[in-house]
């Protein structure tokens with residue numbers, strides 16, 4: 001029993017296009033196979049979401065579905081490929097929806113009807129550890145590629161596109177209107193100069209088909225948040241033998257629980273107890289190279305004191321230098337004291353002199369002077 005398309009997307013029957021799209025986006029991002037590698041349940045759910053959206057976003061299909069339910073698409077009904085596997089149209093569409101719009105408006109038309117393929121965008125999120133070490137990422141890119149059946153010509157195997165009989169291959173025709181002669185795009189070949197008599201069955205004369213490809217992308221060590229990686233010619237295939245577009249990977253680095261990054265330097269706030277700060281001691285910090293470093297805390301360490309661990313920061317892209325790691329102490333004032341602790345601290349207080357806390361005593365005596373200076377006026 002198939003789930004209701006509206007329920008699958010979690011929207012009301014009367015949902016408008018905007019609501020549909022936003023529900024689809026949210027769910028598709030959540031269940032996308034790239035985010036849930038190896039999870040069959042997610043992949044299945046993703047296909048369901050895709051099918052539901054494919055149907056409901058099309059007013060005709062939606063009307064048919066509202067009237068007849070799933071039966072509208074069975075036994076060669078209106079048919080949309082049934083959502084089994086990633087059908088041609090659906091994937092390109094998801095790609096645009098999730099991975100961003102085709103960039104640069106990419107389609108440049110050249111002679112002979114050849115068109116450059118569109119540039120594609122892929123958003124990738126990596127961890128700070130991955131940015132530190134670099135990695136080879138496997139991504140799955142739904143994209144149109146050259147049709148192997150016709151080698152991109154769009155013509156059925158064994159045939160060739162023929163020069164357009166109407167414009168003799170110019171792509172433009174002239175028509176006389178009174179004194180004027182007007183040039184316009186040839187209506188027979190839409191400006192391509194060639195027509196295909198017998199279109200290729202696999203690509204319907206487009207010269208390319210939509211498929212999912214697996215690509216391996218090299219993420220270099222030290223890469224920064226917001227970096228764009230261009231993979232030349234890995235975008236959408238050109239039309240009728242035109243050149244391919246490019247694929248752009250938009251990289252973002254996830255915030256880290258312990259480390260803040262500023263270029264090649266890392267910052268880490270480490271809470272230490274009041275007694276460690278006063279008496280001195282040490283603690284260990286884990287670093288991004290998978291090792292631990294011991295940090296010595298000298299006697300009388302103040303809150304916010306910075307320790308520099310040289311060469312423990314981020315690598316710099318394509319350079320031998322490495323940044324530093326700055327450890328900043330955050331002295332924690334003790335809470336929930338026991339009676340005995342309180343006694344000891346009170347005794348400590350009695351024994352304290354201005355030398356124990358030169359900053360606060362100095363500060364309050366200067367503050368007092370400042371206040372008294374008003375009386376002189």
Ligand SMILES: [Zn+2]
Nearest residue numbers: 147150200203
């Ligand atoms: Zn073909």
Ligand SMILES: [Zn+2]
Nearest residue numbers: 164167186189
């Ligand atoms: Zn023509």
